Amino acid sequence: MHCKVINPILKYAHKTANYRFFRALLVTVLFLTFSLPFSLQAQENTLQKLTTAERSDGKGQVIRFHLAQAVDSFQVYQPDPDLIQLTLYQENIDTADINLPNISSAFDEISFYDIPAGIGVDIYITEGKFYDGKAYHDGNSNDLLLGLTETEKSELEYLTKDTEPIIWSSFTITEQNLLEGNGNTPSENSDYNQTRDKMKFDVVVIDAGHGGHDPGSIGYRNVQEKNIVLEIAKKVGGYINEYMPEVEVVYTRDSDEFIELEERGSIANDAEGDLFISIHCNSHTTRQPNGTELYFLGLERSESALEVMKRENKVVRANNDIEQRELSQEELLVYELANSSYITASEQIAGMMEYQFDERAQRHSRGVKQGRFVVLYHASMPAVLVETGFISNPSEARYLTSDRGQSYIASAIFRAIRNYKESNGN
Numbered sequence: 469m470h471c472k473v474i475n476p477i478l479k480y481a482h483k484t485a486n487y488r489f490f491r492a493l494l495v496t497v498l499f500l501t502f503s504l505p506f507s508l509q510a511q512e513n514t515l516q517k518l519t520t521a522e523r524s525d526g527k528g529q530v531i532r533f534h535l536a537q538a539v540d541s542f543q544v545y546q547p548d549p550d551l552i553q554l555t556l557y558q559e560n561i562d563t564a565d566i567n568l569p570n571i572s573s574a575f576d577e578i579s580f581y582d583i584p585a586g587i588g589v590d591i592y593i594t595e596g597k598f599y600d601g602k603a604y605h606d607g608n609s610n611d612l613l614l615g616l617t618e619t620e621k622s623e624l625e626y627l628t629k630d631t632e633p634i635i636w637s638s639f640t641i642t643e644q645n646l647l648e649g650n651g652n653t654p655s656e657n658s659d660y661n662q663t664r665d666k667m668k669f670d671v672v673v674i675d676a677g678h679g680g681h682d683p684g685s686i687g688y689r690n691v692q693e694k695n696i697v698l699e700i701a702k703k704v705g706g707y708i709n710e711y712m713p714e715v716e717v718v719y720t721r722d723s724d725e726f727i728e729l730e731e732r733g734s735i736a737n738d739a740e741g742d743l744f745i746s747i748h749c750n751s752h753t754t755r756q757p758n759g760t761e762l763y764f765l766g767l768e769r770s771e772s773a774l775e776v777m778k779r780e781n782k783v784v785r786a787n788n789d790i791e792q793r794e795l796s797q798e799e800l801l802v803y804e805l806a807n808s809s810y811i812t813a814s815e816q817i818a819g820m821m822e823y824q825f826d827e828r829a830q831r832h833s834r835g836v837k838q839g840r841f842v843v844l845y846h847a848s849m850p851a852v853l854v855e856t857g858f859i860s861n862p863s864e865a866r867y868l869t870s871d872r873g874q875s876y877i878a879s880a881i882f883r884a885i886r887n888y889k890e891s892n893g894n
């Protein structure tokens with residue numbers, strides 16, 4: 469040590485009989501001085517900034533809390549239509565240097581308070597705006613998302629009438645607060661992130677729509693959707709086995725059996741799939757419409773997309789009862805908030821498949837669209853639904869029931885999968 473301050477101390481210490489003792493003391497003091505702040509810093513969770521974004525359906529806003537670590541849990545209270553209060557539970561959340569948005573049309577003011585085991589947040593909503601607030605962990609980062617859904621004033625007044633505002637200075641943590649905290653625990657969240665990190669593109673899940681007592685659409689000369697899509701699904705799997713042997717193929721069904729829509733997603737999730745492809749045939753009340761369509765999860769924006777969505781969310785029960793499944797806009801919002809990266813990837817693969825249909829298989833492509841498909845919602849991975857053509861159109865029905873037609877469609881799907889895999893560095 470050649471530091472000028474330390475040397476005289478050492479010289480003095482050297483003269484004493486307790487030199488070794490002083491040296492040990494000095495080393496300890498230096499160690500504590502330099503190491504302690506670092507170990508404290510490591511435990512601190514910085515709330516770096518808030519950003520806001522319009523919701524994709526135009527019905528509200530999303531406020532993103534950019535956090536260095538995911539919080540243990542959180543809770544949202546809405547005591548008045550114009551006040552949303554949040555508790556974020558975790559020791560040492562640092563809000564000192566937070567960067568707030570300059571302008572937001574959703575709120576006027578935001579304040580942070582220290583509370584036992586976390587922080588409290590007051591968000592004062594802009595006059596004349598009425599939002600119902602719900603918070604979610606972002607599935608792809610440590611951030612917390614507060615979704616603000618536009619709501620009727622009267623409904624919000626009713627919802628908030630029994631809730632008292634929290635006075636942060638007298639806020640005490642209760643077991644109830646912790647129990648009601650609705651977040652995932654950070655350990656679950658980091659497991660989840662680890663799963664994503666090790667993600668290598670090696671499992672494709674192929675879902676042949678319908679099956680068993682659910683025939684799907686019935687087309688020209690009574691051809692059944694369930695049979696055509698099973699053949700195409702097996703062909704896609706066959707191409708993957710042959711040309712990408714490093715990729716495992718998982719089928720949700722490989723025979724004429726009925727599988728629930730949720731079950732298809734569970735099969736895909738259990739297999740840790742990297743891509744989910746649901747294969748279907750379109751139909752129409754008239755014979756003219758033809759062509760392929762690609763769908764990924766989102767809010768349908770056209771009447772025709774709405775019809776396809778309704779048909780594919782329909783389940784035929786063993787007793788021939790028809791059950792119409794639904795995905796609410798709220799559920800869709802939750803998915804969008806938690807799985808934004810899957811949606812981006814789904815749109816990408818849908819675009820690649822469309823290119824293959826249009827340019828390579830010489831099919832008439834009706835484009836890439838969005839819809840609230842129950843089967844896509846349950847698969848936690850990039851997921852697309854392929855409408856391979858209209859079996860209500862005589863010429864397309866012939867094409868889709870022929871071995872050649874099925875092979876063309878399957879190879880177009882396969883090439884898109886291969887391009888997607890390669891474009892993602894796998």
Ligand SMILES: [Zn+2]
Pocket residue numbers: 677678684685693747748749779780
């Ligand atoms: Zn279908």
